[in-house]
Amino acid sequence: MRPDYVDFHAHLDLYPDLRAAIAACDRRRTATLAVTTTPKAFARNAELAEASEFVRVGLGLHPQLVAKRSGEIALFKKLLRRSRYVGEVGLDAGPQHYRSLELQKSVFQRILRLSAGEGDKILSIHSVRAATLVLDLLEEHFPSDRGTVVLHWFSGSVGEARRAVTLGCYFSVNERMLASPNGRRILQEVPEDRLLTETDGPFVQRDGKPIGAGDVVRAVEGIAILKRRSVASVQSLIVDNLRDLKISCRDTRIEYSAE
């Protein structure tokens, strides 16, 4: 069934009740990518999302956890066959994680090569203070015909955003990103057919409480204002973009509806 909304980066397993968070996405008819932060978390997410119509699970190894969990790359490799989606992965060069940057780079590089090797993967990528580095590694280790990249909550410069567009990246945008001047500038650089929405829940808060699972309504409204389009047309554009993205790197013999 066609979804009404898209939440392409949510940490459903960090809500108090994963089952309830999945149910909320289904109720809202939000096609949701439930990213995970360690390979060990994948199995339970996959099990609980199995019966869900709208929730898919990403196999992740979060850059902020690489310092402690880099050993789980072996499990990542083992599980990769089971997941078309990879995330959350990437690099974080913020002050708290800068010390592990070299290790992060080697783990991320490994993840990119493994994903490119299998092909047809869709990646949700974190790039805090490391946009250029992420783009360099993508260019080197993840040929655009081997999968698709979605940059989550991109906070690089306008120039870096332009380069990402040239490399074929999509952008998943949340309501907090749209509240910042840099986020709005980036949105202007992103072609409409490369846009997706996300909540980044439960990290993104609204009125002091975690944003609802799959609640991207304000992100859609924010994009509509900035792109001078109607809310309904943006809502449908984003759903179309997800459909196109899922088809783009896939062998056309495999049906989209089988997903």
Ligand SMILES: [Zn+2]
């Ligand atoms: Zn995240």
